[in-house]
Amino acid sequence: MTHQITVVGLGVGELEQLPYGIYKLLKETKQPVYLRTADHPVVSELMAEGMKFTSFDFIYEKHDQFEGVYGEIVATLLEQAVTEPIIYAVPGHPLVAESTVQQLLAQTENINIVGGQSFLDPMFAAVGVDPIEGFQLLDATAFEIDEAQIRQHLLIGQVYDQLVAGDLKVMLMERYPDEHDVTLVTAAGTSQQQVTTVPLYELDHVTTLSNLTTVYVPPVTDQTILNRDFTTLKQIIARLRGEGGCPWDQEQTHESLKKHLIEESYELLEAIDLQDDNLMIEELGDVLLQVMLHAQIGLDEGYFDVRDVIGSVSDKMIRRHPHVFGDVTVDSTADVVTNWQDIKAQEKPERIHLLDGVTKGAPALMRAEQIQKKVAKVGFEWDTVAGALDKVREEIQELQEAPAAERLGELGDILFSLTLVGKYMELSAEEALQQTNDKFIRRFRRMEQLADRPLTELSLSEQDALWNQSKQEEQS
Known part of the structure; x- marks a missing residue:
C-alpha cells in the first residue's frame, strides 16, 4: 500500500509570494519533503529558515533525456511512499507543466494536490497578453512544430539553455518569418524577472536562459504566411x-x-x-x-468533411503498417506488401471475387496492369516472359486474320498481352506508352521545324527523311 503523497506547488516567486497555507505546511510538517529541483527562488529562503529538503537535482545529471529523469523521480517517490507519507514540492502549480505529477496521478490515487501560483498569470502580465484571445502552452523539450497554432499566442516553457533554444529556433523558423519578434521571460513574477525581445533568428543568442525561461511567440498576422x-x-x-x-x-x-x-x-x-x-x-x-x-x-x-477524409487515411495508414505502429515484424518489402494485402482483404470482406477491386475508372492500360497483378497472385501466369511474348505474336496473327467486326477485340487482346510483357519486365505499359507519345510529339515538332514548306506539300518519302533526321538529332 502507498501512503499519501502531498504534492505542493511552490509558486513562481520569492517567499513573500508563497501562500501562507503552503508556507505553514512546509514549516510544520514532520514528513520528508522532496524537491523536483532546488533551483527555485523560494527554496533558498526556506532553507535559510532551517527547513530540510531532499532535492532530485542529482537525477538530472544521470540522464540524457527528461523522460528518464521524470521516470526515476516518480519511481523514487512511489518507493518512499510505501513506508511513510511524504511531501513532494514542485515549481509553480502542480498541475501546470509538471510531467512528474501527471505520472504520479496515473500510478496512484493516494495523492493530495496543494496548489501554488503557476507561471501563467505573471507570464501573461509580462508580455501584455489577454489569454482569452486564445493561447497554446507547449514544452520546448518535446516541441513539435506541427502542433503550433500560428494564429494564437504561443508560450513555450523549459527553454533552459542555448542548445534547447537553438533547436526551438530551427523548428519555429519552418513556419514563422525569421524576423518574427519573440519574447523571452525569465523568472516571471519575481524580483529577478527579465524580459527580452529579439527577432526569431536570434533566439539562441540570448544568454539569460535558465530553467525559469519561457518563450512567447505572438500570432502571425502576415497573410502570405497564413496562406501556407x-x-x-x-x-x-x-x-x-x-x-x-x-x-x-x-x-x-x-x-x-x-x-x-x-x-x-x-x-x-x-x-x-x-x-x-x-x-x-x-x-x-x-x-x-x-x-x-x-x-x-x-x-x-x-x-x-475534410476531417473525415484525413481521419480515414490516417486510420488506414496506422492499421496497414503494424510493423511501424504495432508489434509486427517484417524482414523485407515483400513482407510489407503481403501484410498490406491481407489487412486490405480483411477490411473489405464484401469482395468475394479476386478481380472485384479492379478500378473501373482507371485508364485501360493501367487497369490491365491491375488485373494481371491480381491473377498472378493465384499463379495464373507463365513461368517466364517467353510465354507472354509468344502470346503477343499469336494475338497479332489473329488480328491479321480477323474479320472487320472482330478487329477491335483482337487489337485489345494485343494491348493486353503487351501489358503482360511489361509486367514480366517490371515495366509499366501506361508509362511506356506515355513516354512514346511524348517522344513522337517531340520528333514530329522537329519535323515541322526542319521542313521548308507545309508538311502537306511533302511526299511520304520526304516526310520520312525529315523524321529520320529528327530521330538522329535526338539520339546524337
Whole structure:
C-alpha cells in the first residue's frame, strides 16, 4: 500500500509570494519533503529558515533525456511512499507543466494536490497578453512544430539553455518569418524577472536562459504566411462555395468535378516527368484543391468533411503498417506488401471475387496492369516472359486474320498481352506508352521545324527523311 503523497506547488516567486497555507505546511510538517529541483527562488529562503529538503537535482545529471529523469523521480517517490507519507514540492502549480505529477496521478490515487501560483498569470502580465484571445502552452523539450497554432499566442516553457533554444529556433523558423519578434521571460513574477525581445533568428543568442525561461511567440498576422496554413485553405474553399462566393464553385458536384480531378492528376504526372519542383508544387496544389472541393461539397450536403477524409487515411495508414505502429515484424518489402494485402482483404470482406477491386475508372492500360497483378497472385501466369511474348505474336496473327467486326477485340487482346510483357519486365505499359507519345510529339515538332514548306506539300518519302533526321538529332 502507498501512503499519501502531498504534492505542493511552490509558486513562481520569492517567499513573500508563497501562500501562507503552503508556507505553514512546509514549516510544520514532520514528513520528508522532496524537491523536483532546488533551483527555485523560494527554496533558498526556506532553507535559510532551517527547513530540510531532499532535492532530485542529482537525477538530472544521470540522464540524457527528461523522460528518464521524470521516470526515476516518480519511481523514487512511489518507493518512499510505501513506508511513510511524504511531501513532494514542485515549481509553480502542480498541475501546470509538471510531467512528474501527471505520472504520479496515473500510478496512484493516494495523492493530495496543494496548489501554488503557476507561471501563467505573471507570464501573461509580462508580455501584455489577454489569454482569452486564445493561447497554446507547449514544452520546448518535446516541441513539435506541427502542433503550433500560428494564429494564437504561443508560450513555450523549459527553454533552459542555448542548445534547447537553438533547436526551438530551427523548428519555429519552418513556419514563422525569421524576423518574427519573440519574447523571452525569465523568472516571471519575481524580483529577478527579465524580459527580452529579439527577432526569431536570434533566439539562441540570448544568454539569460535558465530553467525559469519561457518563450512567447505572438500570432502571425502576415497573410502570405497564413496562406501556407491548412486552415486558410479550408476557409477559402468554404467561402468560394458559401453565400456570396463564386457561382462556378457553388454549382459544382462530385460528378461534375470528376474530369477535373483526372486532368489535374495527369498534369501532376507530367510535372513529375519533367522533374520540375516548382511545377510539382503548383500541380500538387491543384490536386489538393480537388480534394478540398469534394470535401466541402460533402460538408455542404451534411455527409462528411475534410476531417473525415484525413481521419480515414490516417486510420488506414496506422492499421496497414503494424510493423511501424504495432508489434509486427517484417524482414523485407515483400513482407510489407503481403501484410498490406491481407489487412486490405480483411477490411473489405464484401469482395468475394479476386478481380472485384479492379478500378473501373482507371485508364485501360493501367487497369490491365491491375488485373494481371491480381491473377498472378493465384499463379495464373507463365513461368517466364517467353510465354507472354509468344502470346503477343499469336494475338497479332489473329488480328491479321480477323474479320472487320472482330478487329477491335483482337487489337485489345494485343494491348493486353503487351501489358503482360511489361509486367514480366517490371515495366509499366501506361508509362511506356506515355513516354512514346511524348517522344513522337517531340520528333514530329522537329519535323515541322526542319521542313521548308507545309508538311502537306511533302511526299511520304520526304516526310520520312525529315523524321529520320529528327530521330538522329535526338539520339546524337
